[in-house]
Amino acid sequence: xxxxxxxxxxxxxxxxxxxxxxxxxxxxxxxxxxxxxxxxxxxxxxxxxxxxxxxxxxxxxxxxxxxxxxxxxxxxxxxxxxxxxxxxxxxxxxxxxxxxxxxxxxxxxxxxxxxxxxxxxxxxxxxxxxxxxxxxxxxxxxxxxxxxxxxxxxxxxxxxxxxxxxxxxxxxxxxxxxxxxxxxxxxxxxxxxxxxxxxxxxxxxxxxxxxxxxxxxxxxxxxxxxxxxxxxxxxxxxxxxxxxxxxxxxxxxxxxxxxxxxxxxxxxxxxxxxxxxxxxxxxxxxxxxxxxxxxxxxxx
Amino acid sequence: xxxxxxxxxxxxxxxxxxxxxxxxxxxxxxxxxxxxxxxxxxxxxxxxxxxxxxxxxxxxxxxxxxxxxxxxxxxxxxxxxxxxxxxxxxxxxxxxxxxxxxxxxxxxxxxxxxxxxxxxxxxxxxxxxxxxxxxxxxxxxxxxxxxxxxxxxxxxxxxxxxxxxxxxxxxxxxxxxxxxxxxxxxxxxxxxxxxxxxxxxxxxxxxxxxxxxxxxxxxxxxxxxxxxxxxxxxxxxxxxxxxxxxxxxxxxxxxxxxxxxxxxxxxxxxxxxxxxxxxxxxxxxxxxxxxxxxxxxxxxxxxxxxxxxxxxxxxxxxxxxxxxxxxxxxxxxxxxxxxxxxxxxxxxxxxxxxxxxxxxxxxxxxxxxxxxxxxxxxxxxxxxxxxxxxxxxxxxxxxxxxxxxxxxxxxxxxxxxxx
Numbered sequence: 001x002x003x004x005x006x007x008x009x010x011x012x013x014x015x016x017x018x019x020x021x022x023x024x025x026x027x028x029x030x031x032x033x034x035x036x037x038x039x040x041x042x043x044x045x046x047x048x049x050x051x052x053x054x055x056x057x058x059x060x061x062x063x064x065x066x067x068x069x070x071x072x073x074x075x076x077x078x079x080x081x082x083x084x085x086x087x088x089x090x091x092x093x094x095x096x097x098x099x100x101x102x103x104x105x106x107x108x109x110x111x112x113x114x115x116x117x118x119x120x121x122x123x124x125x126x127x128x129x130x131x132x133x134x135x136x137x138x139x140x141x142x143x144x145x146x147x148x149x150x151x152x153x154x155x156x157x158x159x160x161x162x163x164x165x166x167x168x169x170x171x172x173x174x175x176x177x178x179x180x181x182x183x184x185x186x187x188x189x190x191x192x193x194x195x196x197x198x199x200x201x202x203x204x205x206x207x208x209x210x211x212x213x214x215x216x217x218x219x220x221x222x223x224x225x226x227x228x229x230x231x232x233x234x235x236x237x238x239x240x241x242x243x244x245x246x247x248x249x250x251x252x253x254x255x256x257x258x259x260x261x262x263x264x265x266x267x268x269x270x271x272x273x274x275x276x277x278x279x280x281x282x283x284x285x286x287x288x289x290x291x292x293x294x295x296x297x298x299x300x
Numbered sequence: 301x302x303x304x305x306x307x308x309x310x311x312x313x314x315x316x317x318x319x320x321x322x323x324x325x326x327x328x329x330x331x332x333x334x335x336x337x338x339x340x341x342x343x344x345x346x347x348x349x350x351x352x353x354x355x356x357x358x359x360x361x362x363x364x365x366x367x368x369x370x371x372x373x374x375x376x377x378x379x380x381x382x383x384x385x386x387x388x389x390x391x392x393x394x395x396x397x398x399x400x401x402x403x404x405x406x407x408x409x410x411x412x413x414x415x416x417x418x419x420x421x422x423x424x425x426x427x428x429x430x431x432x433x434x435x436x437x438x439x440x441x442x443x444x445x446x447x448x449x450x451x452x453x454x455x456x457x458x459x460x461x462x463x464x465x466x467x468x469x470x471x472x473x474x475x476x477x478x479x480x481x482x483x484x485x486x487x488x489x490x491x492x493x494x495x496x497x498x499x500x501x502x503x504x505x506x507x508x509x510x511x512x513x514x515x516x517x518x519x520x521x522x523x524x525x526x527x528x529x530x531x532x533x534x535x536x537x538x539x540x541x542x543x544x545x546x547x548x549x550x551x552x553x554x555x556x557x558x559x560x561x562x563x564x565x566x567x568x569x570x571x572x573x574x575x576x577x578x579x580x581x582x583x584x585x586x587x588x589x590x591x592x593x594x595x596x597x598x599x600x601x602x603x604x605x606x607x608x609x610x611x612x613x614x615x616x617x618x619x620x621x622x623x624x625x626x627x628x629x630x631x632x633x634x635x636x637x638x639x640x641x642x643x644x645x646x647x648x649x650x651x652x653x654x655x656x657x658x659x660x661x662x663x664x665x666x667x668x669x670x671x672x673x674x675x676x677x678x679x680x681x682x683x684x685x686x687x688x689x690x691x692x693x694x695x696x697x698x699x700x701x702x703x704x705x706x707x708x709x710x711x712x713x714x715x716x717x718x719x
Binding site: 048051052053070073074076078080082083084085086087089093097098100101102142145146 | 303307310311314317318518519521522523524526527528529530531532533696
């Protein structure tokens, strides 16, 4: 089966500024890929090139194994970061229209609109004008509109921004449902915890370049740096092989230097006669990797 | 191509549906209809009211009874058989008859009438009715005096001719030597109808362009455009918008025309002196075709402007400037009409922005060679399609320049980037 999306060495320059420089990644069916990066990293431009909104100066994009044709784009659902709907139109009319533009018949568009509005909890508001809905409701409505036509590729740019935790959970559940259905999903976010929770693989982009790309778990292991979390009443005076330590609610978290043995930390506690309630070896978080990689790239 | 048309249809029907639901559309469309309806009811009623009022003091002949007191030695009046004109020997008797309601109008002709032409007109009517009702009496006393002046030896037909001696019929001699009579009111109609059609075209363009500007700007401002462009081609989107919102404008014109056709004859029938406004079918067809072509060109230009600007307000200001060429033929209509086949009129005929209105006016006042009509129409329609293609590109480019005014250089850059 062809990849849902293949971005191969795409670059884009506006004026004298290179916004995207040789970005490559692939997205397989039924996969959720995290697209992360600081502001101005080139994520949105990359997404726009993937959707043929703008054409790359170099490199290529393939949707479902071929160029980004209109037929291929009909299989894509897109929730842009800067979003909005027709404010003076009735909610159900807007969604039905957007569904029809994605190739649904009038009848199917209406049926899917009703189903999606029910799924996101907006069915009771279907006859209201969009401008009468809250910001969060607007966001849910647009999220629903992106999924009306059961797309094979879903691109979500900051889908949770501004949403309350309940609606975030609703969206997360729906995203997983889409994945179960077989859709490939690009999940772009600044919230590393969300990306870590939702995605198997990530692409970290900064300054238009890919800094990290691959399976999240492998990326973490490949770094060779581990976090040690110890729950104990106090910590030893000296701690071997630790580069950074944080204390939070009686829990000590240590970042080990490369090649250090986690058991040396445990031994230090025991040798000092400090009872250990809990000892945990953890991989570095995506947040840690993000900060480290972006900081390194910026200082280079 | 089939896919493109399918996309156009979806956008078209949505824009049309939204367009005709706008309050502004309903108000602008139906206010003139309501005004016409009121006029259609009120005018005949008003005429009837005054006519009834006239008859309140009338005699058995059904008109107003007039009376004459003649002191001029140069005239002689005999009482009419019908009794509708009475002759009194002195002023007091006439006034008494007026007061008693036996006569409606009393005309006192003084001794020196032939020298001065002065006649006193006494009546008991008040207000506006005295002016309206008096027209008939004035005509009749004029006929009486005319008859008296001409020694009463002229027939009624001759007197009528004396009063209205000219009934001219114009004939046009063509270069081929054919002599064709012009119908009554033809000149007025042939100039007025195309001229008015051109005005209506501009008015509708103004109204529809406002909706177009609002529609495109809204999509840019609220970023729906970015989603739309992944669902539908910019060309289909622009075409659908132009046709959909254009259709709302045509519905508007259609409602007006139907109401005019139904209601105006009723209003006009109260004024029998107004000429016939019938149009030659060929001219009517040409007006419709050029109306649609002009409408298409300007609607497309409006769509392009809104795609290139930041907000609906900015687009609106710019569109006013761009619409000036459409007004030029109307402002210069007198010059075009005086020399409809002159160089100036011909040049305007082949410029897409001035062609529709110019051709409407020219066709109204003269015969235009068929090739000129075809070329003018071809240039206009072809320009419309070219501009539509450009508007679609600008729309796509405009998405990338969100929040920034698009300079010509920026437009060119954006067009290249969107390519």
